[in-house]
Amino acid sequence: MNVMIRLSWRLNFAGWCKARKKVTTIGTLLDKRLIILNADVHSAEECIRLLADRFEEYGYVRPGYGDAVIEREKDLPTGLPGKAINIAIPHTNNSLVIKPAVGIIIPSNPVEFKMMGNREIRLNCSVIMPLVVKDSKQQIGMLKKIMKVIQDSELLKRIQSSESREEIIDCLGSLEDE
Numbered sequence: 506m507n508v509m510i511r512l513s514w515r516l517n518f519a520g521w522c523k524a525r526k527k528v529t530t531i532g533t534l535l536d537k538r539l540i541i542l543n544a545d546v547h548s549a550e551e552c553i554r555l556l557a558d559r560f561e562e563y564g565y566v567r568p569g570y571g572d573a574v575i576e577r578e579k580d581l582p583t584g585l586p587g588k589a590i591n592i593a594i595p596h597t598n599n600s601l602v603i604k605p606a607v608g609i610i611i612p613s614n615p616v617e618f619k620m621m622g623n624r625e626i627r628l629n630c631s632v633i634m635p636l637v638v639k640d641s642k643q644q645i646g647m648l649k650k651i652m653k654v655i656q657d658s659e660l661l662k663r664i665q666s667s668e669s670r671e672e673i674i675d676c677l678g679s680l681e682d683e
Contacts, residue, residue, distance in 0.1 A: 534637075534647075535677060538563055539608035540670040546610065549618045550575055553595050556608040556635045565637050570601040574635070584618030584628040589658035590665055591628040593618040594651055596636040606637040607647070609673055611665060631665050 539559055546552045557571030577597040584593045593616075615629035634654075636647060654660055660676060667673045 534605050534607045535609070535674055536563065536606055537670040537674060539565075539606060540673050541608075541610045542667065542670070542673075544610050544612045546612050546616055547614075549578060549593065549595070549616060552593070552610050552612065552616055552633045553578065553635065556610055556633075559608065560606060560635075560637055565602070565604055565606045567601040567603060570597070570637075573597040573601055578619075582619035582621055582624055584620045584626075584630055585655055586620065586628055587655045587658065587661050590632060590661040591615070591618075591630040592632045592634060592651070592655055592661065593628075593630040594634050594636055594648075596638060599639055599641075602637050602639050604637075605639045608635045608637075609633070609664070610635070611667065611673075632661060 539556065541555065541559075544552070544555060546555055553574045554571050557566065557574060560566040560570060561568060574595050574597045578595055583595045584591060595618075610633040612631065612633065615631045616633065617627050618630045618633075620626040620628050634651065638647065654664070654677070664673055664676045667676065
């Protein structure tokens with residue numbers, strides 16, 4: 506009986522420790538105020554400025570963040586081809602980041618971004634997911650999750666066709682269970 510009590514205590518303590526450990530995922534970084542549906546944007550720069558302004562308004566970044574992302578995008582583009590829908594993940598270094606976040610823009614019409622790794626190729630992106638990353642370890646984990654999104658055509662279609670911010674949060678929350 507004593508052994509059972511000790512084992513039960515250890516399992517409960519281990520569960521408590523796991524629950525207390527702060528896990529940063531796309532879902533935990535997604536603020537519904539940073540989700541913009543049916544956005545009237547026509548260029549990569551307009552997308553970046555639209556969400557950079559929101560990031561700044563809600564205290565995620567310092568002034569100048571949007572300009573830094575635009576400059577980085579010129580040299581290191583962030584468009585990624587998906588199986589069914591192309592996605593862009595504009596971001597920059599962390600010098601202007603106050604706290605991490607992920608935003609989502611679903612433009613009313615696809616927006617052209619240059620492809621990551623080959624600036625000559627232009628992609629019409631229907632999902633734009635700007636990243637505000639505080640540390641590089643976090644960025645790698647987020648990029649792994651985003652790669653799962655890109656490879657899942659059905660999930661991308663659900664995100665793109667979402668009619669509410671809550672639907673998008675639910676779609677991305679499904680990644681956290683894996």
